[in-house]
Amino acid sequence: MTHSPNDPILLSSSLHVDEARKAISDLVKDLLAEARNITSQSAIELVSLDQAINRILAEDLLSPIDVPSADNSAMDGYAFHGNCLGNSEDIVSLKVIGTAYAGKPFEGNIGAGECLKIMTGALMPNGCDTVIPQELTSTPSDASIEFKQSLLKPGENRRLRGEDLQNGKPAIEAGRLLRPSDLGLAASLGIATLKVHRKLKVAILSSGDELRTLGEALDAGSIYDSNRYSLTGLLNRLDLEIIDCGIVRDDPVSLKEAFCNAAKVADVLISSGGVSVGEADFTKQIMQDLGDVGFWKIAMRPGRPMAFGTLKPIAGQSSPHKTLFFGLPGNPVAVMVTFYQFVRAALLQLNGAAQTEPPLTQAISESAIRKKPDRTEFQRAILGRGKDGKPTVKLTGSQGAGILRSMSEANCFVILHHDQGNIAAGDWVDVALFDGLL
Known part of the structure; x- marks a missing residue:
């Protein structure tokens, strides 16, 4: 059953981590459904391969060619027709009539009792369906090879046309967080640009009267704000657009103004601090005014208190969508743990990724x-x-x-x-x- 972030079930006791994760995922699904009703292609960009790393593929990438484009050799060796093979220890002797190189196909035909020296990636010549690795043969002369029948079966060490990819079939499926290998695969298909989802705009801020920015002097009881720098690093790993809203003091007017300004320009707002039971009193009221946000106690360590929900669109907002909101704890390690456990997956999901959970x-x-x-x-x-x-x-x-x-x-x-x-x-x-x- 799906609950609103303010549902009493979520507020009355500590949530299991898996329950919190599911509630967040369900709300993101709702936001994506709402967004599809408002916009379609406006959230998709066409980027060059050198700009596509860590972006999320918006449409299936279809292969324009067969890969391989023709049958070819999987290794260095000798190509021949496998009808001369069997399961016995009898010796096969073949005459070597030429050499095939990658990019330089052999134009002739290979007859019975003949073979062709062949390099990895070279096209299989007419009349050949099998390759024996060079190291499994002996060479009684420069023009012949010998090997035991039982060393291989017909058709071995040959890569078939379209074995890896077929023309018109997906080479990379939509929702992939693009990795270096994906860019190499696209390039191998002759594809220079990819359709990707627009980068999410993520606003971050820290709240607390005790916080000081770098370069300021520390007075009694004050500390430097480290959370925005940790969050910036985490978000940069996801290649998202970051809007730094700085430090906000612990008063309702400043906090509400900061949240409204962030919601005008961001898809997601992440704050740190001000969400524990004692600190959250006026924050709760602000959240009730601005949207649908619940204050959770999560059965985890570190990172027990967290706020989560949406801020409704406000006058002057750059898009008609709700803004996803995460209120993370103030402790530096708890900020990173809750980001890792909840925020990262939600950002990837909201940005169109198919796989959001890291492997264990x-x-x-x-x-x-x-x-x-x-x-x-x-x-x-x-x-x-x-x-x-x-x-x-x-x-x-x-x-x-x-x-x-x-x-x-x-x-x-x-x-x-x-x-x-x-x-x-x-x-x-x-x-x-x-x-x-x-």
């Missing part, structure tokens, strides 16, 4: 980890390899939500799931790598 791997914990059931924990850790070659993982020390060093030294999260208890040294645990994410 597993490693052996080098030490015991204390864990309370009924919450999901994201421990910062370093993934390595033991003497036996198996993957191992060790924590980066103290796991407090305000200890940025624990993130800076780490290269992964150890994810301890909702129902898990204590972990013993030597147990296998789920791991999510930072590479490409944080």
Whole structure:
């Protein structure tokens, strides 16, 4: 069942991480459905391959050719017709009548008892359907080869026309977050431009009277704002357009003005700070005035308090769409964890991506980890390899939500799931790598 962000079911108790993720995904689906009713092609751009990395493909990329374009050799060796092969240990002797190179096809025909020396990628000559690797043959003379019948079967080591891609079939499906290999594949098909979804515009701000921007002096009780810089780095990894709204003081007038200004120009607004029970009183009222936003307690560590919902369109807004809103905790590590767990997937989904969740791997914990059931924990850790070659993982020390060093030294999260208890040294645990994410 889908709930509004302000649904009492979501506010009355701590949400399971999976419940929060589903509620966010359901709301993004609703926003996408609303957007389709208002605009269509305006959210699609045509970009050159050198500008397409980390963009999301908007339409299936259809191959204009067969790949391979013709039958060819999968390796260096000798091409011949496989009707001379069997399962015995008998020796096959073939006469070598020429050589075929990639890009320089052999024009003649190959008859019975004959073969052609062939290079990887060279077109298969007429009369040939099999290639024996060069290293499996002996050469009694420059003009002949020998090998055992049983070493291969007819048709081996030949790449068939259209084996990889067929003309008119999808080479890359819509929704792909484009990687370097995708750009290479497009180039191999002679395609110079790709249709991609427009970059989302994401506004970020930090709230708190104690925050100071870089270059300002620190007075008693004040701290430098690090969250906007962490969020900027996270968003840059997704290649999104970032609108930095700076630091906003803890008063209703300033906060409401900042939210309204951000909603006028952004598809998504991400704030940090001001969402815990004590801090959120006037923020709740502002959110009720501006849209449909709920304040959640999530059964996770770090990152328990979070606000989520939509801001309704306001006068002067650049688009008629609602603005997706995330109110993240103020603690620096909690900001990055909640972004990783909830915001990243929502941004990818809203931007048209088909795959939004990063893959998990597993490693052996080098030490015991204390864990309370009924919450999901994201421990910062370093993934390595033991003497036996198996993957191992060790924590980066103290796991407090305000200890940025624990993130800076780490290269992964150890994810301890909702129902898990204590972990013993030597147990296998789920791991999510930072590479490409944080």
